[in-house]
Amino acid sequence: MRTYIYPGTFDPPTNGHMDVARRAARLCDRLIIAVLPNRNKKTVFSVDERVEMVRKSLPDLPEVEVTCFQGLLADFYRQVDASAVVRGSRSESDFRLEAEMAVANRLLNTRFETIFLLSRIELSFTSSSIVREVASYGGDISGMVPAEISTEILERLSTGDKQS
Ligand code: COA
Secondary structure, rough: OOEEEEOOOOOOOOOHHHHHHHHHHHHHHEEEEEEOOOOOOOOOHHHHHHEEEEEEEEHOOOOOOEEEEOHHHHHHHHOOOOOOOOOOEEEEHHHHHHHHHHHHHHHHHOOOOOEEEEEOOOOOOOOOHHHHHHHHHOOOOOOOHHHHHHHHHHHHHOOOOOOO
């Protein structure tokens, strides 16, 4: 049983994230999307909202588990008996940061493997902060986020109702 974890902040999830999730789901028996209540980042959406948005974004993949986790990814990895963590890589700069995390995680847990999936080129420049920026002006985010959550994101961000 190959269990992969796809971790992230997902504030909010983007089409780029969901592309990685769908491709990862095809490579393993069990995919866990793990939403991090990231204490290093100020988030607009609460953890529960982010978990729910990821769920809504994958209506065709009900078998994908979406949960949140606290603490170190290396510990969560042990807890769920994972075979690998999947991360999307959009650019050289993404890769550099991701490589640092992969090495640190391996030091924390010698069984830790990280698999990088290259982002689709047309999604390479999408990020959660760009989505937040465009949505804050009420702009069209339909090409950047799943249709199931775009109205919710626009409603939240264009009213200026921000959460920390
Ligand atoms: N498509 C679109 N955007 C993508 C993307 C993709 N395929 N892959 C990454 N991004 C963007 C996100 O939109 C986000 O953009 P933003 O900075 O503009 O908001 C950014 O890249 C990173 O977000 P995300 O993929 O959600 O991950 P993260 O870097 O916030 O999360 C964790 C990293 C969760 C893996 C890491 O913080 C972690 O493991 N934390 C647990 C604590 C721990 O173990 N720390 C030690 C690690 S060494």
